[in-house]
Amino acid sequence: MIENDFIPSSYKYEKEQGRxxxxxxxxxxxxxxxxxxxxxxxxxxxxxxxxDECRTVTSVTFTKLDKANKEFSFDLLFEGKSRxxxxxxxxxxxxxxxxxxxxxRNYHFSINTSNTFPxxxxxxxxxxxxxxxALCLMDIEKQMAxxxxxxxxxKKASFLARLGSGSACRSIKGNLVQWGDHNEIIxxxxxxxxxxxxxxxxxxxxxxxxxxxxxxxxxxxxxxVGHDLMHGHPFAKNRFEQAYDNLIRLRSIFxxxxxxxxxxxxxxxxxxxxxxxxxxxxxxxxxxxxxxNIIEKIWEFRRxxxxxxCFTLDAGANVHLLYPNNEKNEVNKxxxxxxxxxxxxxxxxxxxxxxxxxxx
Ligand code: DP6
Numbered sequence: 001m002i003e004n005d006f007i008p009s010s011y012k013y014e015k016e017q018g019r020x021x022x023x024x025x026x027x028x029x030x031x032x033x034x035x036x037x038x039x040x041x042x043x044x045x046x047x048x049x050x051x052d053e054c055r056t057v058t059s060v061t062f063t064k065l066d067k068a069n070k071e072f073s074f075d076l077l078f079e080g081k082s083r084x085x086x087x088x089x090x091x092x093x094x095x096x097x098x099x100x101x102x103x104x105r106n107y108h109f110s111i112n113t114s115n116t117f118p119x120x121x122x123x124x125x126x127x128x129x130x131x132x133x134a135l136c137l138m139d140i141e142k143q144m145a146x147x148x149x150x151x152x153x154x155k156k157a158s159f160l161a162r163l164g165s166g167s168a169c170r171s172i173k174g175n176l177v178q179w180g181d182h183n184e185i186i187x188x189x190x191x192x193x194x195x196x197x198x199x200x201x202x203x204x205x206x207x208x209x210x211x212x213x214x215x216x217x218x219x220x221x222x223x224x225v226g227h228d229l230m231h232g233h234p235f236a237k238n239r240f241e242q243a244y245d246n247l248i249r250l251r252s253i254f255x256x257x258x259x260x261x262x263x264x265x266x267x268x269x270x271x272x273x274x275x276x277x278x279x280x281x282x283x284x285x286x287x288x289x290x291x292x293n294i295i296e297k298i299w300e301f302r303r304x305x306x307x308x309x310c311f312t313l314d315a316g317a318n319v320h321l322l323y324p325n326n327e328k329n330e331v332n333k334x335x336x337x338x339x340x341x342x343x344x345x346x347x348x349x350x351x352x353x354x355x356x357x358x359x360x
Pocket of ligand 1: 029164165166
């Protein structure tokens with residue numbers, strides 16, 4: 001598919017008003033998206049686990065305007081409170097998607113959104129937030145179209161979500177989601193995320209993700225600034241090649257259920273992401289001392305138990321602990337006894353792989 005396939009020719013029905021509601025999960029990248037080109041196109045392909053517990057619930061009430069507005073007409077409640085400071089991000093999103101859902105000029109939208117995880121936890125809410133909003137808008141478009149194939153619905157929702165935040169396109173459908181052109185991944189595209197198209201061993205279908213909240217403050221580098229650091233980065237070319245190769249490696253790892261190799265790829269990806277930030281100009285260290293303390297402990301634990309607990313990181317200090325469900329008891333004991341002490345206010349979130357967004 002190409003971009004223009006997402007531009008509707010006309011709408012069959014005109015709805016006066018209505019309300020839609022969707023919940024969309026967050027996701028955690030195994031191969032990281034870091035670096036982008038114009039129009040929210042990724043510099044390299046990525047793959048992520050969809051989460052289950054960490055999600056955004058968004059409802060949109062829409063009312064037809066007497067005449068199309070010059071400005072986008074919407075109000076926004078976040079966790080029950082009006083948040084003017086969130087609006088510019090939505091305006092940018094609307095500007096980017098207007099061409100693909102032209103009805104947005106003709107309506108007033110009341111957007112009501114909330115997260116299941118604390119906003120100040122340092123967990124990115126842009127993925128689940130943009131995914132939930134994109135799905136609400138697609139749901140409205142679907143009501144105006146004569147018919148819409150479900151496959152098209154989800155592809156376009158992911159396409160729109162990507163224009164809000166790149167990683168959001170991986171929060172629509174599927175438990176393991178691939179995004180970005182890759183010669184050896186069938187159906188892959190820069191335009192939207194796809195459910196991973198190859199066999200995946202059962203062990204990955206019940207993977208656990210415990211998120212240790214090491215530092216709950218605002219991230220010191222926004223992802224927009226972060227992606228920009230890859231322009232002219234001395235190691236960018238090698239990094240993009242490495243991501244490409246890691247996706248090839250993961251294909252057999254997923255099929256065979258090879259946990260040792262999984263651990264190696266995932267941890268290497270996380271550390272490379274941070275290495276890119278440490279070696280850019282300007283440079284940043286986004287880990288905190290406790291991030292490193294946790295990593296040391298994980299490595300000790302793995303040496304001692306031969307378990308398959310591994311970590312990954314986003315562009316921040318929090319640590320995602322990934323492990324198979326059948327190692328849960330031992331790992332949870334270890335988390336409680338050894339790792340919680342490194343969390344801010346001993347806070348952590350128990351999550352697991354989930355299956356994508358849902359209409360409510
Ligand atoms: C480190 O999707 O937040 O989490 O497209 O600018 O909104 P924008 O970036 P964003 O970047 C996510 C970066 C990451 C890695 C990943 O999720 O793949």
